[in-house]
Amino acid sequence: MRATHFKKVGTGSNKRQEKLIVHIKNRWRTILQLIRSIGNMIGYKKSLSEWQCLSEVKMGRGSPIPPMLQRKIVEQYQKGVSQRKIAKSLKLSSSTVHNIIQRFRESGTISVRKGQGLKTILDAHDLQALRRHCITYRNATVMEITTWAQEYFQKTLSVNTIHRAIRCCRLKLYRSEKKPYLNMIQKHRRFLWAKAHLKWTVAKWKTVLWSDESKFGVLFGKLGRHVIRTKEDKDNPSCYQPASLMLWGCMSACGMGSLHIWKGTINAERYIQVLEQHMLPCRHCLFQGRPCIFQHDNARPHTASITTSWLRRRRIRVLKWPAWSPDLSPIENIWCITKRKMRQRRLKTVEQLEACIR
Structure with missing residues (x-):
């Protein structure tokens, strides 16, 4: 009597699936490790040496200095280390270290003082005067308003500045309303009428x-008839x-x-x-x-x-x-x-x- 041999079905496909699952798990584990390292670097949960090892790339110009790094600069300064050595050890510029130490000397903290930044050219009183002028002369162009503002406020003002100031006054340049459409x-x-005169x-x-x-x-105006007003006017x-x-x-x-x-x-x-x-x-x-x-x-x-x-x-x-x-x-x-x-x-x-x- 001939022996019957049974062939296993799907063994090759199962092995491929297992290899694929293992590969996906390894890739996913690598991605999770990368995410954890980035999170630690952003959150500054690790030590300074570990953070420097994770990010060997220098910070770009204008990048904010992490608070932990600023505290490290202040600690070394209080220990008597010179600013040049601090900048060299932490791979920072001398001006950055000097600014942080100068801020600590003046305020006693490393946080940025309030009120720093570019001051506005027109204050609240000037904006009120500008709003009254725009409402009085609604059909004036922005160039004409800029010329008036320079003479009235005795300040050097550009067209873009007046544009921003008009928007701050909750005004906008609209096209004048015309007659309504046909019903x-x-x-x-x-x-x-057209049908009656079709054979003319x-x-x-x-x-x-x-x-x-x-x-x-x-x-x-340059783009036709415009008027400066609010949306409700x-x-x-x-x-x-x-x-x-x-x-x-x-x-x-x-x-x-x-x-x-x-x-x-x-x-x-x-x-x-x-x-x-x-x-x-x-x-x-x-x-x-x-x-x-x-x-x-x-x-x-x-x-x-x-x-x-x-x-x-x-x-x-x-x-x-x-x-x-x-x-x-x-x-x-x-x-x-x-x-x-x-x-x-x-x-x-x-x-x-x-x-x-x-």
């Missing part, structure tokens, strides 16, 4: 006389747009019309005067008596009853316009180009702005 009803009305030809669009008012402001009236002028203008595919500078508030009576003095002559000059369509937005002076009746008596056809839709008018591109060129001139007063426009 769903206004978006739907814009869509219906180019020739018909050339018969439109575009008109609009635009505000030209002063005190432009978002709706403060002094944080709105700076001093400005309101202009009325018109244009068509035939050419440009005239400009009119508004002074004071705009109402329906004054708007009708502008239409009589500027719009009608421009209409006659551009279209030479041909029929045209007049366009203006839905501002209150434009939609007032006396304005609509005046347009009806003059038999002026008005293009219906959706609310909050200045981007649909091509005259906005003219305003944008004009403002970009005027922004480069850095106009600071309303008089300079008016002279530049004229």
Whole structure:
């Protein structure tokens, strides 16, 4: 009868697993020993000689001296050892040993005295004055505030110092708030208007006389119109747009019309005067008596009853316009180009702005 031999299954794989486990344990034991040595070195639990043996590398420039090493320096100094020998035995610089001993002579301890370090240029009283100035002149640039601070405090101040001081006053440079965005009803009305005028030809669009008012402001900063305020002063009236002028203008595919500078508030009576003095002559000059369509937005002076009746008596056809839709008018591109060129001139007063426009 043939003998049956049973082969052991998995003996080779078990040996490999055992070797792997032993290797992992050895590596883990080595890592634990390294962690203990680093912890002892950081915590200074071992003696000074052991600590020096563990860390043969010299400490870098500016590294703090361990308290145990400082006590060792003081002990050797009290025993009468010279500073040069102490520095040589502990592998430290002579200046470091001298500073520690000098501190021990003056205060009797090795701890650092309070109040050491770089003093602030602006104290609390100066920060209050700076905060009042920033709130009063919210549209001033940081460079202008720096110039004022140097003259007011009689100190040499940089732009970065004023930046940090403004942040210490809990102020920040924000962009001025603009008009709110469109809501769903206004978006739907814009869509219906675009759908109604979808089949207009180019020739018909050339018969439109575009008109609009635009505000030209002063005190432009490097990154646009900014205001210095706190986060809570978002709706403060002094944080709105700076001093400005309101202009009325018109244009068509035939050419440009005239400009009119508004002074004071705009109402329906004054708007009708502008239409009589500027719009009608421009209409006659551009279209030479041909029929045209007049366009203006839905501002209150434009939609007032006396304005609509005046347009009806003059038999002026008005293009219906959706609310909050200045981007649909091509005259906005003219305003944008004009403002970009005027922004480069850095106009600071309303008089300079008016002279530049004229």
